[in-house]
Each structure stands twice: as structure tokens, then as C-alpha cells.
Amino acid sequence: MMSITIQDIAELAKVSKGTVSRVLNGGPGVGVETRKRILKLIDELDYQPNASAQGLAAKRSNNIGVIIPHTGGYSMSTTYWPTLLTAITEKAADQDYNVLLSTARSKEDVDSAYRTILKGKRIDGLIVGAEQFGEKQWADLLLKDFPFVMVGKSMSLPHYYVDVDNVGGSRRMTEHLIDLGHQKITMLAGPEDLLSVRSRVRGFKEAMSKAHLDPERVTYTTYQTEDAEKTTLQILQKDPPTALFIAAGDLVLGALEAARKRKTTIPDQLALVSFDDHPFYPYLSPSITAVKQPIHDLGQAAVDMLFMLMNKNTPEKKQILPVEIVVRGSSKVAR
Amino acid sequence: MMSITIQDIAELAKVSKGTVSRVLNGGPGVGVETRKRILKLIDELDYQPNASAQGLAAKRSNNIGVIIPHTGGYSMSTTYWPTLLTAITEKAADQDYNVLLSTARSKEDVDSAYRTILKGKRIDGLIVGAEQFGEKQWADLLLKDFPFVMVGKSMSLPHYYVDVDNVGGSRRMTEHLIDLGHQKITMLAGPEDLLSVRSRVRGFKEAMSKAHLDPERVTYTTYQTEDAEKTTLQILQKDPPTALFIAAGDLVLGALEAARKRKTTIPDQLALVSFDDHPFYPYLSPSITAVKQPIHDLGQAAVDMLFMLMNKNTPEKKQILPVEIVVRGSSKVAR
DNA sequence: CTGAAAGCGCTAACAC
């Protein structure tokens, strides 16, 4: 049951392991006839070099690591991470790289996740969500000059990153609501400590201020559906707006439930829009107006950037992708 | 910038590499004092053994592979694969295993995906969707006695697998519709060549026959949303049922769109139920009645089974998990 | 253009 090795190929081709290794790595300095003969053998015997041996000798794994949050239901009401992961995996495959996945249930977990995977030299580069990352790991990576890119900007951890235009998208969506005639617009935002949240809040405030409307109508909540619901309920009770801008897809289900419980009709009594689109939005009643993020492109951009770093090239420090406003039934003219 | 190696630890602890290796692997035959000293050093220096070296010497990678379909939008209207992947990754992490992801855009792609990952000895075991698998790979794995488990039963490729109770779930959901008084019930099913589809059709037919209703009201379609829509449109035109049983989550969006275009009201003119639940179903209007699969448990079961195989134990040949009927607003009494 | 040989960092006998 022994696997076939480079030695076997070498013997059959009547050359040395070194020569086989050269053709394996597409290196120069092999006669065209010899190369052809070896290639044929490799193909016939369906030979695949042992990754561990290659990794050990060449000091690379041909894997890139991805650390994403796997916190229960969190990721599931949103297609963000699955889509991103798909894009990353596909793009990596183009360069013969596989994706090594690491789960991170909690912030603390990131550290152990990240350690084995990285320090064990299982990966040659890393893509990590800015919000799943701690200062300790970041400093460590930087120190050892390990190639990594962050998905999403981090304020405290400056590094190469890809992101969508949170501020601009948020501003434009707010303007959309203002154009519709809304004056009392409230933003339901995620946790205030996240930069993505702050950026979206900023876009909101910019648009509101410019229109001479109250820019302080922002309420923060966690990404738990129950919290989102509770917070929305409070908003609707205390000082009901005519339009609600939900700053993240993770909050939509909670907000919808709150609206339902209050018997608030959308869009008549309340216009409702969301940051982050979802395949189901067109099918909800009413269909949901949303800021659509180019998630797939984002994943690809992250991989592109990572490979540049891995190849010691110098990519742009950041890449910001534009978003799109998709107007649907949930946003309509204010009463 | 050299990493620290087992040799460094050995020298500092004034022992040999062998001893360090023993404590690394939790092996016996190390003095309690010595072990403590080495452990302390490992911790202090934050040493992690080089995975490639370990893999090469011990002939294992500490990775398991997962091959899932990554065909564009397909997976995104369903939480099936993301949830499964999460469960797998978490459960694998418990055993210090990482997940190596392989993308498969098409059936042909599976082969290349599977080859590098597997023949390169990057993984010690494999979890693969039954429907993403070819006879060639299957035979190859079997031949070399490589541990793998399939998610979903395959008719042509008998092997260890985990699955949900497709037949039973489908039967019970059909009975639910019958109990509601429906007599003209149509099943919108996925591609007929998939065993999961056939099983769901079987459950449907069993229930229909038992109730002396027409069991042949089954229409097959592909998992493309447009096809699902077109097919549903035809169903609604030709011979409209009072209840539509959508046999897979991937078809729901298309069916809903068709109903909307025909101005068919749910559930009044048409009861609509689905196999496979989704976080959005409770929030659609009406909320969608569904067969809820224990996807997370399914992933865990797959990992459990795989580890048993990897450890040369003999698990049950299959593990079938029960499903749950979640009744919501889209299914109500027939007119 | 090709061969020979020295490792890469670890594990697993086998000694003592």
C-alpha cells in the first residue's frame, strides 16, 4: 500500500530525484526530451508529490488559512461568510492553493485557532476578519513578517486590507431615504466598538447633517437577534421614526420581528432598509431595499492581495470596493 | 527569523529530541519532573511543532478534507453547506484537526480537487457530499482503504454515510398536508438522478398512496432558481394543486416567485411547504412551514464517524438523523 | 543539462 514517490519516478525515468523535482516545480534546466518522459510517467502513474515532504523541504505548505467567526447562528442569517469563503477557495485554487479553515467560536478562541495553524507552518498566508482579530496575534504576524490580509478595516491594527465602502454606501442609502421625504430616520447599528459599524454610522450622520436632519438618531445593539428585536421595539415605542436603516444584515430578522409585534406595517408606517443584501430580500413582503456588497469580489481581492504579499510584491495598502443600492418595496415615500 | 524547533527545546531542557517528542505526543515513559520541565519550556517559548515535519515522519497531516459544492449561488439560498461546514470544523477542532477545504465548481472539478488534496497526503480523512462524488474517486478511496464518509446516501456508491430521514420527513410533511384536507398535492422535486430527491419523492408517494390520493403528482426540475420558477409556473397553469410540497430549499425562491407572478395567494389559494428550513422562513409572509433538518448534528455525526474510521474502529455503516416538521403560516386548511 | 548529497524537523524503533 506504499504510495509512489519521487524516487520511483526517477528510477523509471532513469534520472535522479533532482531532475524529477525540477520538472515538478516547472524549473529550468531540464532537457525537453527528459522533461517529456518524466511528465508522461507522472501522468501515467498518477503521481502526486507528498505535501508534507514538499512543505518540509521547500518551507511552504501551499495552503492559505482563513479564520472566520463560527459563532452559532450569527453567520447564518447572512450570506457574508459563506460567500466570502467560496470566493477565497475558488481563487486560491487557481494558484494551486488550498484553504485551511479555522474556527473561532469566541475571541479567545482565535488565539488557539491561529496558533496551531500558523506557528505549525500549516499555511503560507492568512486571511482574517478584522473583527475576529486581536492585537496580540496582529503584532505577532507583523513581527515575523507573515503575509496576511484583513477583511474589513481595523482602526487599531493597521495593515493591508480589503473592505467595502461602508461610509459611502451608508450615506447613499440615507440619502435615498431622505429623497423619499423621510425626516425622522433612525439607524439601528451593531456594536459600537466595531469599525464597520462606526463607518456606517458615519455615512448616516453625514447624510443626515447635510440635509439638516437630526444625525443623532442612532441606536446600537449586539448582533444577537433577540437584542436587535428588543432594541427595535424600544425605538418603535419611544420615538418612532418613519424610516429605519438597519446597518447590518444580522439585525434584520430581529427588526422585522419587532415590527411585526408592534403591528407596524412596512413600508406604510415604517420604511425599512438594510445594509447587506440577501437572496431572500426580494421575496419578503415587502421586498427589502438594501445596500448590496460585492462579497465575492471582496474575497477575490483578498486573495489577490495576499498572493502579492506572499510573493514579496507590494500591493496597495487597501482596496475599497464600491457597493450598490438596490431599491425594493420596503422603502417608499414617507407619509 | 528561524523558528524554534524540537531541537532547541531539547537542548534547553537538557534532554534529547526523542524525549521532547514523547511529551509532545503525550506518550508514556517520561519522568514526571522531566515532562514538567519540557512542558514549561514549550509554553514559555510558544513552541509549535512543524506540521510538515510531523506529517512526514508520522504519516499524518492532522487535517481532514471537506469537498462541498461551490457552484455560485446554489449554496447561498440555503444554509445547508455553511452550517455543515461549521459543525465539521468545530468538531474537528476538538480533536486538534483542521479542515482543508476543497472547492468543486463542477462534477469534473471534483477530481482535481480531490486528487491534490488526497494523494498529496494533505489529509487523513475526507468528508464529501454524496452528490459531489464520482465513481472513480470512490473506487480509488476504497481501494487504498482511505477513511471517508459521505454526507447523504448514494445508491451507486455504498459506503459509510450520515443522512437525514428524507423518506420519513417527506412522508410526514405530506401527511400534514393531507391532514389539513388537501387532496391535490403536487411535489416540486429536484433533479431525479439524486438519491435525496428520490427519497423525498418516495416519502411523498407513500403518504399519498396510503391516503388514496394521486401519488404521481411529482414534477422534477433543476436546482437553478429560474428553472424552479418556470416549472412551478407550469404546475400552476396546467393543473393547479391546492398544496405544493417543495422538496428542497434551493427551489423555494423560484417557487415563490412563480406564485407571485401568477398572483396566487399563499396559503389561501395554495398551501406551500418546503423540505429544509431556513432562518428567514419565519419572516416571510406568510411564514413557511418546513421540514427542519438537524444539519449541525449531521456534521458532527460525520466527523464522529470519520474519526472512528481513522482510528480503525468500526462505526455503524450509516447514521440516519430524524427531522422535524415545523408548521407555520404557509400551510393551512384547504378550501 | 543532470547527478549526488545534504538537509528540512520530526517520529519511532531500538538501545542502554
Place this chain on the structure above:
DNA sequence: GTGTTAGCGCTTTCAG
């Protein structure tokens, strides 16, 4: 209990 040593399968100088 602990040290020694022979590889694991590959890459990469260095010769020739």
C-alpha cells in the same frame, strides 16, 4: 526513563 539513530519524501546547492 532517556538517548541515539535511521529514515519520512522532497528541494536545493554544488559539482561536473
